Amino acid sequence: MNLSLENSEKNLEANLQITGSKSESNRLLILQALYPNISISNLSNSDDSVVMKAALEKGNGLIDIHHAGTAMRFLTAYFSCKEGCEVTLTGSARMKERPIKLLVDALKSMGADISYLENEGCPPLQIKGKKLEAPSVKLAANVSSQYISALMLIGPSLPQGLEIILEGQVTSTPYILMTLEILKQAGLNGSFKNNRIYIEPKVDVENVSIPVESDWSSASYFYSICAIAESANIKLSNYKKESKQGDSCLAEIYRQFGVKTIFSENSIELIKEKGPYSRCLREDLRNSPDIAQTIAVTCLALGRECILTGLHTLKIKETDRLLALKNEMEKFGAQVKITDDSLHLLPCKSLKEGVEIETYNDHRMAMAFAPLALKTKITIKDANVVSKSYPDFWEDFKKLGFKGQ
Missing domain, CATH: 3.65.10.10 (Enolpyruvate transferase domain)
Known part of the structure; x- marks a missing residue:
């Protein structure tokens, strides 16, 4: 199933229950x-x-x-x-x-x-x-x-x-x-x-x-939405502040994108705040490589340079994720340099429209690129691949005003 996505909403709000990790x-x-x-x-x-x-x-x-x-x-x-x-x-x-x-x-x-x-x-x-x-x-x-x-x-x-x-x-x-x-x-x-x-x-x-605590990797896509949106307030459950999941570092990383995380007893609330922020994001993701795609695409959407390291395991995932990221981000006009364990994104001033995203049988490629629909109309190829980790992903996306056909 190929899915054409767009979202023109200015203020995004939702209360979502994310599947267990x-x-x-x-x-x-x-x-x-x-x-x-x-x-x-x-x-x-x-x-x-x-x-x-x-x-x-x-x-x-x-x-x-x-x-x-x-x-x-x-x-x-x-x-x-x-x-x-x-x-x-x-x-x-x-x-x-x-x-x-x-x-x-x-x-x-x-x-x-x-x-x-x-x-x-x-x-x-x-x-x-x-x-x-x-x-x-x-x-x-x-x-x-x-x-x-x-x-x-x-x-x-x-x-x-x-x-x-x-x-x-x-x-x-x-x-x-x-x-x-x-x-x-x-x-x-x-x-x-x-x-x-x-x-x-x-x-x-x-x-x-x-x-089972809900999956922090799955939460990353909503952090990305919150960062890209003009205004957003998204509540996600079930999460805890003292999480043992490596990807819980999202809360700290996305502060650099103006996303504030408020922890409650059994949930987190993501709120978009205003900048200014540094032009170049530098992160060592050796302890949380599964969120590399999300972070790279967030930077692409916002026109921010990023240098991500510690990514040596990405080459042996569902696909070679470093090469896949390079291929798909360059379709939008970005410049991407990769090594065996790093990615350097030099973004473009404006994103090309109507790009079709190859997903390479990789659930994270589909979900990481989906928030770009806030900036430009895109098509996600083989969109059903998300069921590998998050079967309800597209239904939850619709609750935030994303329209797909």
């Missing part, structure tokens, strides 16, 4: 599979979480997780330690290009039985579940935090727990801390100090119900 939901689903006494509320309705839940319920045979990268990493670790199960874990054509070798090597060093069925280092994988008894494992620290979290989540179920020794500079620290916090909420103990994570073993946990 995909990151938190998928971690809790793994823990629930290991410890059935855990119950979950406000579970994400994203495609990724639906696929994860279905895979855990199936438990054997051929399991296709489509585009869900988190599911691929977490399930690889989970099925490796699930004694007696035998699965073939596969996904979309893009998933078969996404590297998983570092995680597979770490699990194999612990005794896991995993084979590559097509290309070395990438899915699909054949996994024969075994009792993993190795007490420790080493992993490069600058890889996707999902590899690290995948090992942390199975750690409590192993006979001796698990020590994870991280080699090099750690990136995406907030996601490691999020995993630790979720383990703690479930009654499982762990620590993270000096590049060493230790997860204590535990056979059972008491009955516990854990609510």
Whole structure:
């Protein structure tokens, strides 16, 4: 479905309930599979979480997780330690290009039985579940935090727990801390100090119900709208000030765009305030790479230069997000320079009209570019791709006066 979007509203107001965090939901689903006494509320309705839940319920045979990268990493670790199960874990054509070798090597060093069925280092994988008894494992620290979290989540179920020794500079620290916090909420103990994570073993946990905080990555698109709009007041729930999600840094970053965040007990209120602001935005996003697209497009809309760094993981996402951003922003007349881990945007004075945005099977490309409709009429190609993380996205957008056909 291609969607032509425009919005001529001057004052934007809405009160929105955002789906539960995909990151938190998928971690809790793994823990629930290991410890059935855990119950979950406000579970994400994203495609990724639906696929994860279905895979855990199936438990054997051929399991296709489509585009869900988190599911691929977490399930690889989970099925490796699930004694007696035998699965073939596969996904979309893009998933078969996404590297998983570092995680597979770490699990194999612990005794896991995993084979590559097509290309070395990438899915699909054949996994024969075994009792993993190795007490420790080493992993490069600058890889996707999902590899690290995948090992942390199975750690409590192993006979001796698990020590994870991280080699090099750690990136995406907030996601490691999020995993630790979720383990703690479930009654499982762990620590993270000096590049060493230790997860204590535990056979059972008491009955516990854990609510999922709404997704901060999903909130980013409303921060962008608020920044671009002439006037805006948008209330979002369920959010908390002391969030463990790395993308909660949005509240601080978007102050530089004149967006004030007011925290209430279970929600945030975004209010547009007036400048002045610096001409060039500089941000190191190594701990929150998922909001890079949103920030870049906000700067494009406002005619502000930006230099974003710490983006080395974007090249192995649903698409090469750095290249995709460059391609699509240049259609509007901007100049974009990219390296393996950075993006430098030199915006144009006025945006070209009627641009069609390619989304590259990437939900965040569709959602990040959508707020540009406040400035010029655009078309989002394959708009349904948003269901990967935020199925209600377009319905919520309509509540803010966006018109699509």
